[in-house]
Amino acid sequence: MDIRTITSSDYEMVTSVINEWWGGRQLKEKLPRLFFEHFQDTSFITYENGAMTGFLIGFQSQSDPKTAYIHFSGVHPDFRKMQIGKQLYEVFIETVKKRGCTQVKCVTSPVNKVSVAYHARLGFAIKKGDKTVNGISVFADYNGPGQDRVLFVKQI
Structure with a gap:
């Protein structure tokens, strides 16, 4: 498996598979082109035999340079359970x-139980929110009304 940083020309390739990789969930709009233009040196794509197997879009915070943030990551369904996501996180x-970052943060929806469990396995802690959904601490209305989110942090 090969890992490289993203380029702006990767936008179409990555966004064309997002909804499919997430089982039909409409998530393409969550990953605008600006990430491919402005965060290339902290975002990565994995390949095997010339085909994309995974990606991670992340950046260092301008407001808090000690903090990095993983905005979006995904692995092709046929390549899950092969440690590709873990390798992407490790490279990031x-x-x-x-x-100089000392912590990594990320956010997911409380309905995405796979993501919640995955981040816990990778050593991310759930930040205590202001409400509990299905036994998970969340921040109510984090991304707007009805958009509760689980916030994770990992010291590095």
Whole structure:
């Protein structure tokens, strides 16, 4: 498997598979082109035999340079359980550590139980929110009315 940083020309390739990789959930709008233009050196794509197997879009916070943020990551359904996501996270963490980051944050929806469990396995802690949904601490209306989110943090 090969890993490389993204380029702006990767936008169409990545966004064309998002809804399919997430079982029909409409998530393409969550990943605008600006990420492919402005966060290339902290965002990565994996390949095997010339085909994209996964990606991670992340950046170092301008407001808090000690913090890095993973905005979106995904692995092709046929390649899950092969540690591709874990490798992407490790490359990202190593990259941002070299830039002086001491923590990584990310957010997911409480309905995405796979994501919640995955981040816990990777050593991310759930930040205590202001409400509980299905036994998970969440921040109510984090992304607007009815848009509760689970916030994660990992010290690196």
